[in-house]
Structure formats: structure tokens, C-alpha cells
Amino acid sequence: MAIYGAGAFGAGLAVTYARAGWPVTLWARDGAETIAATRETRNLPGVKLPEAVRVTSDSAIRADIALLAVPTQALSSMLAATRPGAPALVSCAKGIDRASGLGPARLTARACPGATVAQLTGPSFAVDIAAGLPTALTLACADDDAGAALQEALSTPMLRLYRTTDVIGAELGGALKNVIAIAAGAVIGAGLGDSARAAIIARGFAEMRRVARAAGAEEDTLSGLSGLGDLVLTCGSEKSRNFRYGAALARGEAFDPGVTVEGLHTARRIAGDATLDTPITDVVAALAEGRLDFAAALDRLMARPLKPE
Incomplete structure (x- = not known):
């Protein structure tokens, strides 16, 4: 091998x-x-x-x-x-x-x-x-x-x-969960608590499924290890580089530029696509690029129109 x-x-x-x-x-x-x-x-x-x-x-x-x-x-x-x-x-x-x-x-x-x-x-x-x-x-x-x-x-x-x-679904599960992990890390880094993190995980998972469906993947693939399983792991542990990056971002701390943060590349690739409904991804990209501060990012997510789940 x-x-x-x-x-x-x-x-x-x-x-x-x-x-x-x-x-x-x-x-x-x-x-x-x-x-x-x-x-x-x-x-x-x-x-x-x-x-x-x-x-x-x-x-x-x-x-x-x-x-x-x-x-x-x-x-x-x-x-x-x-x-x-x-x-x-x-x-x-x-x-x-x-x-x-x-x-x-x-x-x-x-x-x-x-x-x-x-x-x-x-x-x-x-x-x-x-x-x-x-x-x-x-x-x-x-x-x-x-x-x-x-x-x-x-x-x-x-x-x-x-x-x-379902290769596309497996690829997207592994890629998109990193974006949500950045958001989850930011929530914890900002001191917003575990309830807010749970909301980010749940709504982030819905976002992942929408992107996968638009790409032609099988949505059920995202419910398996390559999507939901990886999402739970990376959104709940300091071992995750993407989670640590999000926490540092929310605290305004420098992050080691030598550490690979794949979720950042993925967010920047997807954010702003008018054909996709990706509010969390859009906010992550805007935060990372300095176009929003954390308070404005939180306001943007909380002020979205109310809708059925």
C-alpha cells in the first residue's frame, strides 16, 4: 500500500x-x-x-x-x-x-x-x-x-x-460539514452556548442537504457517516481545525496560517451562489473575509424571515 x-x-x-x-x-x-x-x-x-x-x-x-x-x-x-x-x-x-x-x-x-x-x-x-x-x-x-x-x-x-x-454525496458531506464546524466554533468562541451550537448543527445539516440535492447527490448520503456523522464530530470537538478556526475568528484571535482550514475554501467557493440557499455558508465566508463582524453576522442569521422547518 x-x-x-x-x-x-x-x-x-x-x-x-x-x-x-x-x-x-x-x-x-x-x-x-x-x-x-x-x-x-x-x-x-x-x-x-x-x-x-x-x-x-x-x-x-x-x-x-x-x-x-x-x-x-x-x-x-x-x-x-x-x-x-x-x-x-x-x-x-x-x-x-x-x-x-x-x-x-x-x-x-x-x-x-x-x-x-x-x-x-x-x-x-x-x-x-x-x-x-x-x-x-x-x-x-x-x-x-x-x-x-x-x-x-x-x-x-x-x-x-x-x-x-454516491461519490458526489460523500465528497460534499466531507466538505460542507467543515463550513458548519467553523460556524459552530464561532458560536462557542463567542460564548453563545451549547443551545446555539445545536441550532447551527441542525440548520447547517439542512443547508448541507440542499447543496447536495442541487449538485445531484443523494440526500440520504448526507444522513450517513460522511455527512451527519462527520458533522457531529467536527462541531463538537477542539480537535477539529475548522472548529478551532471558527472559535478564533469569533474571539478576534490570530490563527496559525500553516494549519489547513478546508471549510474556509469551501465556504468561499459556495458563498454568493444565487441558486443556493446557504445563509450559514454565506456568513462564514463574510466573517472570514472581514465583510461582517460577529455581531452583524449573528443579526443577519437571526433576522431571516420566519418560515416552516
Whole structure:
């Protein structure tokens, strides 16, 4: 197995699959020698890579399955530079590419037309996966037979995969929940309380379903692990980068520019689309771009016309 990307999630998957008996090659764009020597990655400190994990900066890796664990906004350039040759490519990114508007699986399929492409997504923190804690994820593949084979291969005793053919729905679930997590973090950061957070989660989920329906996805996909499951996780934990970003935004605090906040890219891509009813996404984008302060953002949401649920 090849894993492209030595960030937190890539490293967590490398630990998981090495423990499950896979020979794993972990590709790192930078710092491969240091990671190989220390057996530790910068974004997953304190977690040691098993000796079965080979770390390299050479992208020419021979493997039957390649997991692509790089941020969505870097995926196109990574694919162009590395040209993974595995017959099965599984994207593990969550987001919408701002340049093309495509999700990570569709980006991968466009760049590698001869490969079987799937999307791995759902409620998961890298530190939990690396610790061997029980986790359930969604594996989306348009070819159901190929998806079933990947589901069997990539499931472990502590990592249970559920299968769907709705790639767009799975992509959008993983992308849109990050936007709502920013909003939930902002609510908590501003001290508005858990009741307000619950309202953001519920109305945010309705917003996610509307966007998915408009994109041609199956709304029910959003009710599964890749949508609702991931939404609950990221809106309720400081482990979520998007949640932490929202909290910092509401407090007027600086946020580490080196930390990837995929929900921000997704919000900016979707916000302002006149064909979509996305009040929470629109407010998140306006907050992040300084077009609204938090008090004005709250007023905008609370002053919306009353309507049936």
C-alpha cells in the first residue's frame, strides 16, 4: 500500500495499516529523511510509525492501492507531480477545489482516467485512528464491485468501512460539514452556548442537504457517516481545525496560517451562489473575509424571515 501525504491523517492511516499487517510506503513531500529517522511526523507528534512503514520522497511507488492523504487544494498539483501508478486510488481529502469546483475523488479521476477512484471520508480524527480506537468511515466508489473489493481490503478490526456509489454525496458531506464546524466554533468562541451550537448543527445539516440535492447527490448520503456523522464530530470537538478556526475568528484571535482550514475554501467557493440557499455558508465566508463582524453576522442569521422547518 502507498500513502501519499505525511500529514496527520496520512500518518495515522500508515500506523493503522502497518499494524494490520500491510507493508506501507509513506510518501512525504518534505522531510522524508527526518521522518524516517525519528519515526514521527510533525502533525502527529508523539505517535511513532511502525518499522513496517517505509518513508520516502520518491513518488514512484509500486502498489495495488494508493491512499491520497493531501489537502484538497494541493491535490491537483500533487497528482501532476507524482503521477501515482496504482490501479486503485483512494482520496482521503475533504473539501472542494476552489479552482475547479470539484471534490477530491473527481479531481483524482480527471487526473488519472485509467484508475479506479474512490473517496474515503467520515467522522475521524487522525490521533484516534493512530491510537487504534474504533472508527467507522464511508467508502464511495461509482463502481460498486470495485468499491466492495476496496471495502474488504481497507477494513481492519478497528476501522469499519461502509460502502456507497454516491461519490458526489460523500465528497460534499466531507466538505460542507467543515463550513458548519467553523460556524459552530464561532458560536462557542463567542460564548453563545451549547443551545446555539445545536441550532447551527441542525440548520447547517439542512443547508448541507440542499447543496447536495442541487449538485445531484443523494440526500440520504448526507444522513450517513460522511455527512451527519462527520458533522457531529467536527462541531463538537477542539480537535477539529475548522472548529478551532471558527472559535478564533469569533474571539478576534490570530490563527496559525500553516494549519489547513478546508471549510474556509469551501465556504468561499459556495458563498454568493444565487441558486443556493446557504445563509450559514454565506456568513462564514463574510466573517472570514472581514465583510461582517460577529455581531452583524449573528443579526443577519437571526433576522431571516420566519418560515416552516
